Amino acid sequence: MAAEWMHKHGQIFLRYSIAAVFIWLGALKPLGISPVNDLITNTVFWLPSSIFIPFLGYWEVLIGVCLIFRPLLRVALSLLFLQLFGTVLPLFLVPEVCFTQFPYGLTLEGQYIMKNFVLLSAAIVVGGGLSKQSPQYAE
Template identity: 45%
Template sequence: MRAFFISLDQQIAKGMGKWGVPTIRFSFAVIFFWFGILKPFGLSAAEGLLKATVAWLPFGDPEWWLVVIGWWEVVIGITFLFKRTTRIAIGLLFLQMLGTFMPLVFLPEITFQNGNYLLPTMEGQYITKNLMILSAAMVVWGSMYVKERSAKLQ
């Protein structure tokens, strides 16, 4: 019986190993395209937070930034669809994430409850979950390097 579960575990792990990274790339494509395309049309639930975050920037008004960031995210989503452009997608994603975390620093009254940094608001939780996005992007990029490296060694 134990041998059966070990074999089953190995088969599941093999499938996850094969499909894990493509699934992450597809998920990134859907999420970034979907959430990004909402912004230029004024339909994003994150619009208020985004505008409050960029209001202090010395150029471009919040409406302009909403459109730019929205299309930036659409491009991230599209570039995740293709293996050849995945590194570009990840580079764009890392740049986008710099801005995404800004409200935690510049708008703590919106991202934390009563100034308590251990109690994020819904917006704070929305931002903090991006740590998983960064981690998944690192896994995708790292797996590309490992595959390329092993192909060169063969």
Template identity: 40%
Template sequence: MARVISFFIERHQFRILRICIGILFLWFGALKFFPGLSPAESLATQTIQIMTFNLMPQGMIMPSLALMEVGLGLLLVFSREFKLTFWILFFHMCCTIMPLFILTEITFKDFPFQLTIEGQYIVKNIVIISAAFVLLFQKKNNRIHN
């Protein structure tokens, strides 16, 4: 049984990784459709207001972000084309990291080392970014070896 599981995981490891990341985006994105359910709501709203110079109406911020994250989740789970998905994910991750620089009073207890829970929530995205690069270069390596 262990050999079967090992063979399955080895054969489908990248697809499993994409689906797992996709589930995260689907889950966190879906929460943003319902006011008050996402723990990142306030931080995301403040960040987007700063990044858009308050040009985006506040009532559109969370639904737009929810739609983007759910769409990204669907692309990760169901799309075979990863290059476009990667760039959308990379853009989104760059935006999610911005509060570390523009809202330090919320993301750090003691700059630059002691993160708040919001800061920790952001820093864990390094794993998602790393996984996205693994998926991107996995595709290139498969083309080279095939």
């Protein structure tokens, strides 16, 4: 019985929780209060952070909003996959900020980046529901 309930409601809870993460963490960036703003500035040093960080924040909020509305899921997932590729850049461009001991000792920033693999996997699960025609994937 619990498994049936989870199967029926899991997709929508997953979508809404990913949306909340993107809206919340994205909104912090243009407000200038995100703890990763310095990491972004040091990673994407070729773009002015005063423009790029708010742009990235609005992009993330847009991902979250699109996740809420099922007709916009394909847009959300496309934007999300593009955004997540950028989130791993610090691992390669500023590894001294991400690792206490390469390749396994992660700093707090490195852990923040690694959690994106969970978001990516969750997005794949949500995207897998797009091809389903059963009612548990609809609102």
